[in-house]
Amino acid sequence: MKLIDLAKEHIKSLRLCAHGGEVWHLNLYNPGRKDILDFSANVNPLGPSPKVIEAIKESLWKIPFYPDSNCTSLKEIISEYIGGISPENLIVGNGSTELIYMFTEVFIKYGEKALIPAPTFGEYEVAVKKAGGRPEYLPLTNGFKIDTEEFIGKIPDMKVVFLCNPNNPTSLSIALEDLSRIINEATKEDVLIFIDEDFMDFVPKEKRSSQVGEIRSHPNLFILKSFTKFFGLTGLRIGYGIGNIEMIDILSRAKMPWNINCLAEVAAITALGDLEFSVKTYGLIEEERQFLLRELRKIRGFDVLPPDANFFLINIEKTGLKADELKHDLLKFGILIRDCSSFEGLDDRYIRVAIRTRKENEYLVEALRKVCP
Ligand SMILES: Cc1ncc(COP(=O)(O)O)c(C=O)c1O
Structure with a gap:
């Protein structure tokens, strides 16, 4: 007997959906990885109030x-x-x-x-x-x-x-x-x-x-x-x-x-x-959205879509790198980004990065300058 044959037909073909925020697979608590910066999940960079x-x-x-x-x-x-x-x-x-x-x-x-x-x-x-x-x-x-x-x-x-x-x-x-x-x-x-x-x-x-x-x-x-x-x-x-x-x-x-x-x-x-924390969060996102838009646009080969939310979709085709290659290169700096090739309608030319705090955003930009010189 094969167990899978007992499952409903439409369940058999289901596939897990990929997401950002896969920090647990990066041995977060391994001493070498304590400093991982997660730009792949679009969440409040200040954490909860x-x-x-x-x-x-x-x-x-x-x-x-x-x-x-x-x-x-x-x-x-x-x-x-x-x-x-x-x-x-x-x-x-x-x-x-x-x-x-x-x-x-x-x-x-x-x-x-x-x-x-x-x-x-x-x-x-x-x-x-x-x-x-x-x-x-x-x-x-x-x-x-x-x-x-x-x-x-x-x-x-x-x-x-x-x-x-x-x-x-x-x-x-x-x-x-x-x-x-x-x-x-x-x-x-x-x-x-x-x-x-x-x-x-x-x-x-x-x-x-x-x-x-x-x-x-x-x-x-x-x-x-x-x-x-x-x-x-x-x-x-x-x-x-x-x-x-x-x-x-x-x-x-x-x-x-x-x-x-x-x-x-x-x-x-x-x-x-x-409310005070909400106002602080909102202010931070507003300011960093402008900062990152300006800085990301300066990265060679980046085509940045101006965002309404707290993250950026970027076409990296002109860098000559594929999304998984860029993700891999940034992991060496302890930075995690979202490779968007699993999205229906996108491919390996797209990445997504969340807005974080100024210091963290500066670190991202610095790493990107090194990876995409
Ligand atoms: C557009 C959108 N909707 C819903 C969710 C699910 O969020 P949660 O279940 O954490 O509320 C996500 C998570 O990434 C999302 O991007």
Whole structure:
């Protein structure tokens, strides 16, 4: 008997998705590697707020108890933080990734299609396939923008459309007008629309625009948010989704009990309350985005896409190096970057680097100058 023959057909063909942040495979605790600088994961370079660490220490007494499976306190705080929504509009996940999988498991029936722009975050595809659905990619064109006409033309044939705004790995926001047209078309056609806003907090104020306000008039709309990126709670695994009450009620039926541990909930509540730390994070990202844009553009052979979020997509073709070669060369300096060749729609000409602190960014630029002289 071969065990694999006992698995469901659509599960057999699933492949793990590659991600940044693979620091654990680099022997982080090997003395020679203690100084690894991770530019491959797009998270707050300051880590979590010091108040979060304190709150976690003070909450260790909660460990012998089951956590609140509904995350009642956190939902209240999130609804106040966002404004204009109630706790019933919220579902909390073990990282926003859990909610991507919950959404497809609940809504995608066998053989149904999901539209996904390419390149984008890889887990939408895997989640659709795991649910038995069929992902259909639409390549981004003309400077990595959505071809809105073509996108809209495909909507009636879909069960779900996925959008990531701003998009990973391009770091570009979707034009508001295009977004509204897509949302309206999906609503008209009774197609579900999933908008991942995990990186929205990093976007400059004048460009920042969440679609949360649209959930009232669009019952088919689901918005994804995370505590991983801006709030730096990466290893604690916590994120949330926003939708109308009926949408959240349906999703909640598929949620595993106690999916959020007691320390993650405390951390998220504290992070939302520490506005001073959020302002500091935002200020740092703004300043370093300008600094790195200027400096990365000076690296020989780099073609840098101006970012809206906290990371850069760079075409390195003219350096004569492939993405894995550059990644390998930078590891000698203790620097980890994201080789983007695993993204659908990209190849070995692309890398992604996150924004970190000034000293770290300077170190990256210095290393790049040596590797790409
Ligand atoms: C666009 C996007 N969405 C969702 C996620 C998942 O984040 P998490 O599960 O840590 O909230 C990631 C992680 O890289 C991402 O880039």
